Amino acid sequence: MAQTLTPSAETQKRSKVEDLKENSNYLREPVASELLEDTTHFSNDAIQILKFHGSYQQDNRDNRVKGQEKDYQFMLRTRNPGGFIPPQLYLALDNLSDQYGNGTLRVTTRQGFQLHGILKKNLKAAIATIVQNMGSTLGACGDLNRNVMAPPAPYKTRPDYQYAWEYADKIADLLRPQTGAYYEIWLDGEKAISAEEAPEVKAARESNGNGTLIHGKEEPIYGDRYMPRKFKITVTVPGDNSIDLFTNDLSLVVLLNDAGELEGFNVYAGGGLGRTHNKEETFARLADPIGYVAKDDVYDLVKAIVATQRDYGDRAERRHARMKYLLHDWGVDKFRQTVERYFGKPIEPFRPLPAFEYRDYLGWNEQGDGKLFVGISIENGRVKDEGNFQLKSALREIVERFNLPMRLTANHNVILYEIAPEDQIEIDRLLRDRGITINPTEIDPLVRYSMACPALPTCGLAIAESERALPGFLDRIRALLNKLGLEQEHFVIRMTGCPNGCARPYMAELGFVGQAPNAYQVWLGGNPSQTCLAEPYLDKMKGEDLEATLEPLLSYFKQESLQRAEPESFGEFCHRVGFDALRRFAASYQPQTEAATTVKDSTSLGKIRYRVGVRDRTYNLLKDAAAKNGKSMTQLVAEAVDAYFGNSAE
Structure with missing residues (x-):
């Protein structure tokens, strides 16, 4: 089928970013030219294209000085499907954070790493180092498929988890930008050695289907304007919501037969959370169940959904450009029918699933093959050394000594795996000696x-x-x-x-x-x-x-x-x-002052046994003072009474 489904590119209104993408020569300009300039930052036009290469231009607002140039710096984000970080890549990122960054790494909520504080003059060296050490930043940002997520649990005897990893990798490969711009700009045209792409993935990218490809373009799936906005995919297993599946543009749920063999996938579409304050036309939305696809057709269905959003997503108003708005405006039935025209056949009915639960896989666990993995809670994902908390040093020493891979989680934690049982005691000691809590029951659940x-x-x-x-x-x-x-x-x-x-x-x-x-x-x-x-x-x-x-x-x-x-x-x-x-x-x-309430604070109030009345004005003043000082009203009153009686009120 030719692309008769597509709204006319000539008559469709477009935002400025659409023109920038179309005129970028497949993400080359103006990034390539401006990288050669002796400046601290890129132009606004180049910033938009730079995102596709995995970087955002930022400035440190803590360091702003009136009358002086902003403190320009860059954030780099890695693309690693399923959160997989081989030991070589982790050590390279750790080095880069010290050499060019702000001395920390940050685990993202999409299972990647972010480096902060990189200067423009060091951006090329940093990206080249990542690529040369089995990593990539291509497509970690920008209007295209982002990092494909999958449950991080390394269960070696659970085929559903293994399939989730496999298809996260393959779908990421299918939708990886094909432009040569990335290697031309950051590695002077030298493509790094990487794993061989699966033949079925290459065949799926080259198979036109029913208008899913754009012929004669360097980007057969994306075309020269890529996607209207970012596109997010996850692959998970029944019951495992460790990756917030309902918040993605497209989510696939692995389904096995009774023999443990892959049969196909349940498909959800249309999730997304970005919105704008005071703009009611923008909103958070959960993904809808779309149907079921057999394993042999999964790549064609992914392409059909991507093509639907590519051709019908809003390219005029970026606030309305995510696929969730297409689902909202059309309804699920019209969306499914349009996808089916690209797919070439009906989508099968959605199959029953168990309830989904959040899992974080913290602490020590068995992989199922005799080896162990350990999930490490990282508050807000920030890998750093600070005081007695020496997580950055600990992870580096463990990865260096034991050559361990890791999986990043969607709740910005880290899982180290492939751990030999005889190494557990030493790794546990290294972590605890550096102030890292291993047992999840010892972590405040709020944290x-x-x-x-x-x-x-x-x-x-x-x-x-x-x-x-x-x-x-x-x-x-x-x-x-x-x-x-x-x-x-x-x-x-x-x-x-x-x-x-x-x-x-x-x-x-x-x-x-x-x-x-x-x-x-x-x-x-x-x-x-x-x-x-x-x-x-x-x-x-x-x-x-x-x-x-x-x-x-x-x-x-x-x-x-x-x-x-x-x-x-x-x-x-x-x-x-x-x-x-x-x-x-x-x-x-009325704020609680009832008897038998135990208040645990530095004043050791113990049991509150009596109630005392105050005038409205006094009560309001007390309430405001308590809020301003971050204390309870009871605590503030106790401190005042103690001060009045010279600490003899007890």
Whole structure:
């Protein structure tokens, strides 16, 4: 079939970025020319094309000085399907972070690594080093397929997990840009030695099907304008939601027959989280079930879905360009019918699946083949040495001594695997001696299940703090839970510095989305399995109002929990009772001063046995002072009383 499905390129309105892509000579210019210039930064046009090569131009806002040039630097992001990092690549990235970067590595929420702080003059050397050490940054950013995700668990006797890894690799190869620009610019045309591409992948890329290819182009799948916006894919197994499958443009679920052989895949499409504040036409959306595809047809179906978005995605308004808007505007039936025209036959009905659950694979585990793997929790994904916490040094020593590969997780943790049983004690000792907690039960669950994006000072889109703010928020939430007698409670908390949703806050039980400096939109109602979309509850919550905002909600949650026979998470509770009920309860709530409440803080208040009345003005002043100082009202009163009586009030 010829490309009769495609809206006319001549009559379709296009954004400026579309023209930049079309005139870039397949991602060569103006990056190639400007790289040769003795400047600290690229032009705005070159920045857009540079993204396809895996880099964002940034400036460190902490170092801005009025009247001086911005502190320009670059972030590099790796492309490694399924989060696979061979030991050689990890050691190279570790070296680069010290030689050219800011001394840290950051695990992303799409199973890649980011290097921050690279100067323009060192960008070519850094990318060349990554490629020469079995890595790549091509397609880690930009309007094309991003890093393909898969569950990180290295189960060697689970064929479904092995198939998920295999097809994540193969689909990444299928949709890898074919332009020679990457190697021409960063390696002077010298293509690095890499694994041989599977013959069926090459054949699928060359097979036109029903109009999925664009003939006579250097990019047969993408054409000269690539995709309307970024495109995200994941491959997982039934029940495993370690990769937030509902947030992707396309998700495939491996399905085996009774003999453990691959039969095909269930297909989801249309997920995505990016949005813009005060623009109701932008929104987070969960992926829809589309159907089932046999294994022999999976590449053709992937191409058909990509071609549908390529040809019908909005190229005029970038805020409306993700495939989720195509699903929303058309509906699933029209989308499926259009995909089927490219696919050349009907898509089979979706097959039953078990419920999906979040899994993080932390701690020591068996691979199934006699070897072990260990999952290491990394708060906010930042691999660094700081004080007694020496994760960066520990990982380097372990990878060097034991030559271990790793898998990065979608919750920015690390899994080291292929560990010989006789090496477990020594690796465990190395980690613990460097201040790294191995046993997941020893990690505060608020920290374990939390995520934050980098945000300030380097991300140009950040409105508020995130990575630097979340640890303090978690400490305060833990103190509030303790105050309310909810010491054992925990829930999924995610924070971003802007509404683009890189840390997936819209799937959290409690999400904070940067809306202004030190002000966050509060989202509630996701669940622990990340299968339900949260909703916005409150706009522009100031950081100092955290306790005042959450205490009524948590008190209501506790009150309801005591009356329920079945346990319920905080996010599920918020979703069940609804926001109207939450707001009504909060409006009439009086901060807790009831008897038998244990407050755990530095003043050792112990049991609160009495209630004392105060005037409204005094109460409001006390409330404001408590919020400003990050303390409970009870604690503040106790401190004042102790000071008045000379610490003899006890």
